[in-house]
Amino acid sequence: MPQKETLPASIFRRIDLRILVLLSVAYIINCIDRANISFAHLSMTADLHLSEADYGLAVGIFYLGYVLFELPAAWFFSRIGARRSFSRIMILWGLAGMAMFFCTDKTQFYGLRFLLGVFEAGFSPLALYFLSLWYPANKMGRAISIQQLAGPLSGVIVSILSGVILASMQNVWGISGWRWMFVLESFPAICLGIWILLFLPERPQAASWLTQDEKTILLKHLPAPKKTETFTPTLHMRSLFTLIVPYIFIVCGNDIFSFWLPHFLQSTHIQSHMTIGVLSSIPYLFATLTMLTAGRLADSAATTRRTLCAIFCLCGAGALAFLAYHGASLGSVLACSTVGLASLYGAYVVFWTLPSSVASRPPSATDFAVINTCGMIAGVLCPIIVGKLATVTGSFAPAELGTAVLMLCAAAFLTIPYVKKSYNQSKTQ
Structure with a gap:
C-alpha cells in the first residue's frame, strides 16, 4: 500500500509546524545574512574604496570559507547532533554578520566575509539531510520546496527591509546605513540559535509532541538511521558525479542574480535605494x-525529475x-531577472530531490555536504570571475553569456540517460 495512504496526515502537520517551519525561518535568516551584501554594495563601496573586482573577490572569499569548513561541519553534526550543530552555526554567523558594523577597510571586509562563510558552512545541506530524517522519500519534494522557499522569500524580505534600513538609518548617530543594516539583519540568527539549542528534537524518537504509536508508524517509512556517520561519502562515485556537475552550474547561474540584481537595477538609472529594494523583490x-x-511536480513525477x-x-x-543584450532597459532587467531567478530556484528545488533518485542507498549527511561543497567551489570562483570581467570590460554581458552557456551544459548533462535500481524501489518490491 502506498505510504501516503498509511501515514496519517496529522503526523506531518505536526512535523511541518515543529520542524519544517523552524528550518524554513532559520534558512530565511541564513539567506538574508548571505545576500544583504548586495544592498550594502550600493553604498559601502565608496566608504571602503572597493572596485567591482574587490566586491566579487569578497563574495568569493565567503564561499571559500564555506567550502573549507563544510565537510568538517558535517562530521561534527554526526558527533554533537543537530540541536547543538544548528545552534552553533547560527549564533556564530550572527556574531560575524554584526561585526560588519566595525569594518573600516578592504582587509577587514575580506576577513569578515571569510569568517561568515566559515560559520555558515554546512547549514544548508545539513538542514536538507535533517529533513530526510523526518520525511519519507515521497514527501521530500514538498518538504524541500517549502524549506527552500526561504531563498526567494528572503529575497523579498531582504530587498524591502534593506532598502528601508539603508534609506531610514543613513547617518543615524553619524553612522552609515549599511552598518546598521548588518547589525539589524544579523541579530535574529543569534536569537533563533538559542531557541534551537533549547527546543529542537534530534530525531522523531525524541519528539515529545508525537505519540509512541505515531513514532512507530513514521519510522517504518523512513530509512534506518546509521549508528555512526563516517567522514567519507556513502554514495557511489558515479552517483555523486551525476549530481555534482549540474549543481555547480546551477550555483553559478544563481550567483549572478543573487549578488548583482540591485546593481543591475541601479544601472538603469534608478538611484533611490527604496525603489531598488521594492523592484528587487x-x-x-x-x-x-x-x-x-x-x-509538487517533483513529488508527482519522480521518474522525470x-x-x-x-x-x-x-x-x-x-x-x-x-x-x-538588453541589460540597459529597466523592463528587460526585471523580466530577465524574474524568469532567471524563478527558473534557477525551480531547478534548485528539483535538484535536491535527486540524491534519492540516483543513489543505490540512502544518502548520508556527508553526501549532502560533498555535493554542496562542490557547488560552493563554483561560488568561490564565479563571483571573482564576474567581478573581474566587469571591471576589465566595463560590462556584465560577457559574464552573463558565459553563465548562460554553463546552464545549457547543466541541462545537457541532466538529460544523459542513467538507469539504476533505486533503494526506494527495492524497499517497495
Whole structure:
C-alpha cells in the first residue's frame, strides 16, 4: 500500500509546524545574512574604496570559507547532533554578520566575509539531510520546496527591509546605513540559535509532541538511521558525479542574480535605494511561486525529475542570454531577472530531490555536504570571475553569456540517460 495512504496526515502537520517551519525561518535568516551584501554594495563601496573586482573577490572569499569548513561541519553534526550543530552555526554567523558594523577597510571586509562563510558552512545541506530524517522519500519534494522557499522569500524580505534600513538609518548617530543594516539583519540568527539549542528534537524518537504509536508508524517509512556517520561519502562515485556537475552550474547561474540584481537595477538609472529594494523583490516573489510548483511536480513525477530540472536550467540560460543584450532597459532587467531567478530556484528545488533518485542507498549527511561543497567551489570562483570581467570590460554581458552557456551544459548533462535500481524501489518490491 502506498505510504501516503498509511501515514496519517496529522503526523506531518505536526512535523511541518515543529520542524519544517523552524528550518524554513532559520534558512530565511541564513539567506538574508548571505545576500544583504548586495544592498550594502550600493553604498559601502565608496566608504571602503572597493572596485567591482574587490566586491566579487569578497563574495568569493565567503564561499571559500564555506567550502573549507563544510565537510568538517558535517562530521561534527554526526558527533554533537543537530540541536547543538544548528545552534552553533547560527549564533556564530550572527556574531560575524554584526561585526560588519566595525569594518573600516578592504582587509577587514575580506576577513569578515571569510569568517561568515566559515560559520555558515554546512547549514544548508545539513538542514536538507535533517529533513530526510523526518520525511519519507515521497514527501521530500514538498518538504524541500517549502524549506527552500526561504531563498526567494528572503529575497523579498531582504530587498524591502534593506532598502528601508539603508534609506531610514543613513547617518543615524553619524553612522552609515549599511552598518546598521548588518547589525539589524544579523541579530535574529543569534536569537533563533538559542531557541534551537533549547527546543529542537534530534530525531522523531525524541519528539515529545508525537505519540509512541505515531513514532512507530513514521519510522517504518523512513530509512534506518546509521549508528555512526563516517567522514567519507556513502554514495557511489558515479552517483555523486551525476549530481555534482549540474549543481555547480546551477550555483553559478544563481550567483549572478543573487549578488548583482540591485546593481543591475541601479544601472538603469534608478538611484533611490527604496525603489531598488521594492523592484528587487518582484523576481523573488515569482521565484517563490515557482518553487512551490516545482516541489509538487517533483513529488508527482519522480521518474522525470532530471528532465524537469533540465527544463528549468534551459529557461535560466535563455534569461541570462537575453539580459546580456538588453541589460540597459529597466523592463528587460526585471523580466530577465524574474524568469532567471524563478527558473534557477525551480531547478534548485528539483535538484535536491535527486540524491534519492540516483543513489543505490540512502544518502548520508556527508553526501549532502560533498555535493554542496562542490557547488560552493563554483561560488568561490564565479563571483571573482564576474567581478573581474566587469571591471576589465566595463560590462556584465560577457559574464552573463558565459553563465548562460554553463546552464545549457547543466541541462545537457541532466538529460544523459542513467538507469539504476533505486533503494526506494527495492524497499517497495
